[in-house]
Amino acid sequence: MSEAAAGPDRRVPVLAARGIAKSFGGARALRGVDFTLYSGEVHALLGENGAGKSTLMNVLSGAHAPDEGEIAIDGQPVRFDDPREAQAAGVATIYQELDLVPTLDVAANLFLGRERVRNGFLDKAAMRDEARKRLSAIDVDIDIDRRVADLSIGHRQVVAIVKALSSASKVLIMDEPTAALTSTEVERLFKIMRDLSARGVGIIYISHRLEEVPRVADRVTVMRDGLVAGETSPKAPQAEIVQLLVGRPLGELYPKRAVNSGRRLLNLERARFRLRRDRAGWQAPEEVTLNVHAGEIVGLAGIMGAGRTELLSALYGSGLEGAWEGVVEVNGRSTKLASIRAARRAGIAFVTDDRRGDGLMLRMSVGRNLVMSIIRQVTPFGFVSAARETDSAERSFKQFDIRPHDVRIAAGALSGGNQQKVVLAKEVLGEPLLLLLDEPTRGVDVGAKGEIYARLRELAAEGLGVLVASSEMPELLGICDRIVVLRGGRTVAEFDGGIDELTVLTAASGEKMIHA
Amino acid sequence: MPDVGARPTTIPHGASKSAPRIDLLAFAVRFQSLIGLVLVAIGGVIFSPVRHGHILFLAPDNIANIIRAISETGIIAVGMTFVIITAGIDLSVGALLSLSSVLTATMMVSVGWGLAPTLLAVLVVGAAFGAVQGWISTRFRLEPFIVTLAGLQVARGLALVVSNNQYINISYGDGPGLAPPIFAILGDRLFDNTVPVATLVFIAFAVVATIVLNTTRFGRYIFAVGGNERAARLSGVPVTAMKISVYAITGLASAAAGIVHAGQFNFGSANDGTGYELTAIAAVVIGGTSLFGGSGSMVGTVAGSVMLGALANILQLNNINAALQLLATGAIIVLAAVLQSLVRRREGVTR
Numbered sequence: 001m002s003e004a005a006a007g008p009d010r011r012v013p014v015l016a017a018r019g020i021a022k023s024f025g026g027a028r029a030l031r032g033v034d035f036t037l038y039s040g041e042v043h044a045l046l047g048e049n050g051a052g053k054s055t056l057m058n059v060l061s062g063a064h065a066p067d068e069g070e071i072a073i074d075g076q077p078v079r080f081d082d083p084r085e086a087q088a089a090g091v092a093t094i095y096q097e098l099d100l101v102p103t104l105d106v107a108a109n110l111f112l113g114r115e116r117v118r119n120g121f122l123d124k125a126a127m128r129d130e131a132r133k134r135l136s137a138i139d140v141d142i143d144i145d146r147r148v149a150d151l152s153i154g155h156r157q158v159v160a161i162v163k164a165l166s167s168a169s170k171v172l173i174m175d176e177p178t179a180a181l182t183s184t185e186v187e188r189l190f191k192i193m194r195d196l197s198a199r200g201v202g203i204i205y206i207s208h209r210l211e212e213v214p215r216v217a218d219r220v221t222v223m224r225d226g227l228v229a230g231e232t233s234p235k236a237p238q239a240e241i242v243q244l245l246v247g248r249p250l251g252e253l254y255p256k257r258a259v260n261s262g263r264r265l266l267n268l269e270r271a272r273f274r275l276r277r278d279r280a281g282w283q284a285p286e287e288v289t290l291n292v293h294a295g296e297i298v299g300l301a302g303i304m305g306a307g308r309t310e311l312l313s314a315l316y317g318s319g320l321e322g323a324w325e326g327v328v329e330v331n332g333r334s335t336k337l338a339s340i341r342a343a344r345r346a347g348i349a350f351v352t353d354d355r356r357g358d359g360l361m362l363r364m365s366v367g368r369n370l371v372m373s374i375i376r377q378v379t380p381f382g383f384v385s386a387a388r389e390t391d392s393a394e395r396s397f398k399q400f401d402i403r404p405h406d407v408r409i410a411a412g413a414l415s416g417g418n419q420q421k422v423v424l425a426k427e428v429l430g431e432p433l434l435l436l437l438d439e440p441t442r443g444v445d446v447g448a449k450g451e452i453y454a455r456l457r458e459l460a461a462e463g464l465g466v467l468v469a470s471s472e473m474p475e476l477l478g479i480c481d482r483i484v485v486l487r488g489g490r491t492v493a494e495f496d497g498g499i500d501e502l503t504v505l506t507a508a509s510g511e512k513m514i515h516a
Numbered sequence: 517m518p519d520v521g522a523r524p525t526t527i528p529h530g531a532s533k534s535a536p537r538i539d540l541l542a543f544a545v546r547f548q549s550l551i552g553l554v555l556v557a558i559g560g561v562i563f564s565p566v567r568h569g570h571i572l573f574l575a576p577d578n579i580a581n582i583i584r585a586i587s588e589t590g591i592i593a594v595g596m597t598f599v600i601i602t603a604g605i606d607l608s609v610g611a612l613l614s615l616s617s618v619l620t621a622t623m624m625v626s627v628g629w630g631l632a633p634t635l636l637a638v639l640v641v642g643a644a645f646g647a648v649q650g651w652i653s654t655r656f657r658l659e660p661f662i663v664t665l666a667g668l669q670v671a672r673g674l675a676l677v678v679s680n681n682q683y684i685n686i687s688y689g690d691g692p693g694l695a696p697p698i699f700a701i702l703g704d705r706l707f708d709n710t711v712p713v714a715t716l717v718f719i720a721f722a723v724v725a726t727i728v729l730n731t732t733r734f735g736r737y738i739f740a741v742g743g744n745e746r747a748a749r750l751s752g753v754p755v756t757a758m759k760i761s762v763y764a765i766t767g768l769a770s771a772a773a774g775i776v777h778a779g780q781f782n783f784g785s786a787n788d789g790t791g792y793e794l795t796a797i798a799a800v801v802i803g804g805t806s807l808f809g810g811s812g813s814m815v816g817t818v819a820g821s822v823m824l825g826a827l828a829n830i831l832q833l834n835n836i837n838a839a840l841q842l843l844a845t846g847a848i849i850v851l852a853a854v855l856q857s858l859v860r861r862r863e864g865v866t867r
Contacts, residue, residue, distance in 0.1 A: 318750055344752050358750055361743030363810045372740060372751045379733035426751075 012075045014039040014170050014202045015060065015091065020069035022055055024416075028445075029055040031226040032069070037171060037202040042193060044217035044234065045206045048245055048472055052226040053206050057173050060204070061093035062086030073170065090170035094160050094177060102149035107131040109148055110163050134162050138192050153281070154185030161192060165201075172196065173204045178212060190216050209303075210241055211509070225445075242501055246474045262294035265347075265434045265465035266315075269327035273314040276321040283307035284322065285314055286489035292434060292465040297456060299480030300469035302508050307489040308469035309353065312436045315467075316350040317343045331433055347433030349373070351423050353442055353469075359423035360411045366422055367393035367407030373430040396425035400455060417448025424452065428459060435459070437468040441475060453479050473501045548855055549803040549819035552848065556823050560830045572833055576710060584712035584780075586825035588613065588773040588789075590818065591718050593796040593803075594725045595769025597817045598762040600800050601729075602742040603809025604660040606766040608649060608667030609773075610792035614785065615675040616642055616774020621684035621784030624699070628692040631699055639771045645671065646767020650760035660763075668793070675786035684784040702779025714776045721769065726814040738762065742809030798845060799824055802852045824848075 013036040022030040030052045037043050047053045058064040060071065062080030071078055073089050080086040083093065100109050107124075110131045116123040131144045140158050148156055157177060164172060174193075178186045193216055197203055205217060213220060217234040222244040230244045273285040283305055292298045300308045313319035317339040328335060330346040337343050343350070352358040360369055370393045371378045378388040393407045400421040402414075411422060420441065427435060440456070441449045456479060460466055470476050476483050477499070485493040485507040493507040544551065564573030572578055592609045599606045616638050623634040645667070653663040688697045705712050729735040740748040741758045749755045773792075778784050801807060802823060803816030824845065831841045 316750075340749065340752055350750060352750065358744075358746045360747055361740055361810060363806075364739060364743050368736070368739075372748075372753075375733055375736060375751075375753075379736070382733050384731050384733065384736060 011038055013037055013072075014074060016072045016075075017056075017060060018070050018072075020056065020059055020066045020071070022059060022064060022066050029226055030059070030066070033223070033226070033228055035060075035221065035228070037204055039170065039200045039202045040197050041218040042197050042203045042205050042216050044213050044220045045204055045223065046210070046213070046220060046241065046245060047223035047229075048474070051223040051245075053223055054175065055226075056223070057093065057175055057204070057206060060086075060171075061091060061173055063093075091173070092164035092171070093173040093175070094157070094164050095175050100148045100156060100160055100163070103147060105145050105147050106135075106142060106151070106159055107144040109159060110134065110144075110166070112163070114166065134166070138162065138195060140188070140192075152185075154188070157185070157189065158192070161189075165196070169201075171202045171204070173206075175206045177205070178207065178209060186212070210505075213241070239502075246501075262463060263332070264291050264293050264329075265331055266290075266292040266467065267327060267329040271324060271326035271328050273310075273319075273322050273324055276323075279320060281305075282320055283310050283489045284320070285311045287326075288486075288489075288491050290467075290484045290491055290494070292467050294433070294463045294465050295460050296481050297460050297466040297468060297479055299476035299483040300467065300486060301473065301476055301483050301504050302469075302486035304471065306486040306508065308471075308486055309438050310489070311486065312350060312438050312467070312469055313352075315343065316340060316348060316436060318350065344430075344432075348436060349427035349430055349432035349434070350436040351427055351438065351440065353439035355416075355419050355423045356412075359426075360419060362412030363410055365408045366402065366411050366414065369411045369422055370396045370407075370426050370429060373426050392429055396422075396429055399428070400425045401451060415445075415448075417444040417452075420444050420448065420452065421455075424455070428464075432464070434465045434467065437466060439470055439472075440468055441470075441472070449475075473504060477501060477504070544855060546804065548852055549813075549816040549823060552802065552852075553819045553823040553826070556826045556830070560826055563830060563834060565833055573830060578829065578833075580705060580710060580712055580715075582825045582829045583715045583718075583822070585829075586821045587712065587714035587718040588777055588780075589792050589795045589799065589824075590821040591721050591769050591773040591776065592766070592792060593799040593817050593821050594718075594721045594814065595766035596793075596796045596800050597725070597803070597805055597812055597814055598729070598738055598765050599660070600742075600797070600805050600807060601738050601809060601812040602759060602762050603745075603807070604653075604759065604762065605664065605797070605807075606646070606649070606660065606667075606763060607664040607793045608645070608671055609766055609770040609796060610789035611668045611671035611675065612642060612645055612767060612770035613774040613777060613789035613792060614787065615645075615671045615678070616771040617778040617788060618675045618679040618684060618774075618784035618786055620775050620778040621686050622678055624695045625684060625686055625693055631696045635775060638775055639768055642771025642774070643764045643768040646763040646765065646770070647760050649767070650763030653763070654756045654759050664763075672786065679784060679786045681786055686778065686782045686784070699779055700782070702776055703782070714780055717772065717776055721772065722814065722818050729814050734758075734761075739810060739812075742811075744810070795824065798849050801849060801856075804852070804856070806856055807853075 015037040017033065017035045020030050020033045020035070021028070033052070033056055035056065045053050045056070055064065059066045062083045062085055065079075065081060071080070073091070078089055080089070080091075086093075101112065104112070107128050111127045116126045116130075118126070128144055135142055135144065135158075138158075142151065142155050142158065148159060151159065161172075177189060193203055193205070207213070214234045219231065220234050220236070220241065221231050222229045222241065224245065232240060232244065268288045268290050271285060271288045275282075275284050278284075285307060288311060290298065300311065302308050310319055314322070314324070315337055317337050324337060328337060330337070330348065333346075335342070335346055337346065337348075356362065361372075367389065371389050374392060378385055378392060380388075390407065396402065397405055397407065402418050402421050402425065411419060414422065424440070441452055444452070456466060456468075468476070468480065481496070483495045483499070483504060484491050485495070485504060487508060495504065560573040561571060564571045566572065592613065596606060596609065619638050619641060620634060623629045623637060624631070629637070649660075649663050649667045652658060653660045686695045686699070687693075688695050688700055690696070701713050702717075703713070706716070729738065737748070737753050737758050740751070740753050741755050745755055774789070777788060799820035800812070800817050801820070803813060803818070803820035805812030805816060827844060827848070828841055831844065
């Protein structure tokens, strides 16, 4: 286009979305979002969890149809009913969960769904030639005969990109592409991205890592609560971007803390969880020193892969097989925490980060889900006591204000925020001493977040000890009395309340980028 | 900005409480087997041959025949309901029935055991056979489909070995090699020659199973394991023990059905019970129990069993051949599964 030289504002964007709105059940994930992408630019899309980035990406890639709004490609209005149509229009997406078939080799994956056929048979030679050419075109040396399952995460990412590129003539959407990469792999990815944009591909780059933004992005859009919070230059000071990300006054969302910590409920000193068998991507606790007192909310911070989830599940006995070494004391008593049953007996409860996958029986009623943790109390002599069951469930409904107020409704029919209240309420019913929480408000709208924070603070005031892992730094800063920073399975720093996000982030990432 | 109020298509959030919309689909699925049973019964009356002014389908003898014919697969289906609620499957039941009938006859006739020890031993063997399958499946993380497919072969093989591929006939009387005459009651009818004893065994099983499934902690655990195994484990449910128990239950039910079989027909045979697993699974699915686990109904299973029996009976009364019976059964299973899938999709619990 001849106007191209006149500056980005007058060009026709390769992709333009206007007024995009999307709701799931009652939750409004997107509330009228405008977004433009010009060819040859890398446009970073930032936002906290639940801000709507992923939903926007799903709408642009054709995975979800928007409730309202328009999308145009090269100025022409389009409507994608599924990802294939988007790909046909030149929009390809690389998801966090790579859409590769691990049991097939690289070449087969690259041509999945687009196999070359000659005389009714697969033309393997042609496909292998082409696969080799495509990989070498971006200077990557990957054996095309290896199964994808045998490749490193970084190489899988490259395969996914190359696969996407065969359809992404115009737009490439990347969702957290660096989340699981090592620093060398990140460098290679950035180089590939620069090559692509030089060839005119527009790239939407979704990331949590602020430090990467100035290195790759031409433009930055920040989302918050389903809206565009603002657009800024990647060269803008990080504080400005953080301001856009966090946005709201923290004081209103987070309850006042009451400091009256009691006896020590959890004490780890140079504790290490020795795995029976290592597993790639599972960062076992290597050297952890922390404690949680009654009445205290302690935060676990760390970048992805630092071992937050692994620490919690190892404490609960629900992680990989292994054994604790070093000092592990619960409520003053030394313990092995070898199984879920042992952990529960010691008074530990755990709410995982995946409420649908790990927390709820979706087709079972909310009431029955709630009493699962106290099933022995509601089944005297092995028989279910309807009265006790209803009493307990009703108590939870009131305490956590679960809506709709109906114990019989299927758990799967509740909104994300209410489901999260149910998984929390369920564990609270068991009256644990120590509550382990992993991403307690992931995918939960702001209103429910505030309620959950208030309940946690109340429970702590009643003497519960809480250890909460979160990737949302504002959340940790807002609700925790203390924050412990993990890196590579080790506790590397501990902060009292009243510090800023950057200090924690710096401690979490270390001086230089290490394994992520 | 979108206006929430302008979108009338979504289901209101408090639907179940504030707006009691009658949900036909959910209703149909919840009571699909009972509705199906009523429809089949109506069809039976309409299409039944009439002789001397009597509707043959409704004749007491015919009804007794229907409920007697379904008692063996019905007992198995009751056990199978537990397994399927945990999202498992047990293909070994028909073969295990056959093995149990052979064992019953052999122990009484060839070995000379008394009635009570024989029945106890057969039931224990059946439960143990199932438990071993459950243990293998959980210990080695194998699909129950494969393990019980192997179990089917093993049970059939054992039955052939024990019986030497012969019918083992049961004669009644006192003394060694003879079965006590009371055992023959399994082929009789009680209460003025109306209610088959085999059916009473089925009813007893169904009643106990309904109570266990709906009112005990054990039953709740079964639903939890099938609804979300990981969540159940994290909640402290002994998942492995539950999984082993449900296969022990199908094993026990198959053994009981095998005993009923031996008592009804007065022999043990290594070649009977073929395809019973499929009839039982069909009854469970028609009864509204989800093959994906986590939901199901024992009453539905019973209704599904009766419905399948009544359907076969109508077709027989009208001299419609067996091939068409298979077609009709197949169509009904598909219909039941489609209804369930529609509800699942709407509940948003797929994937």
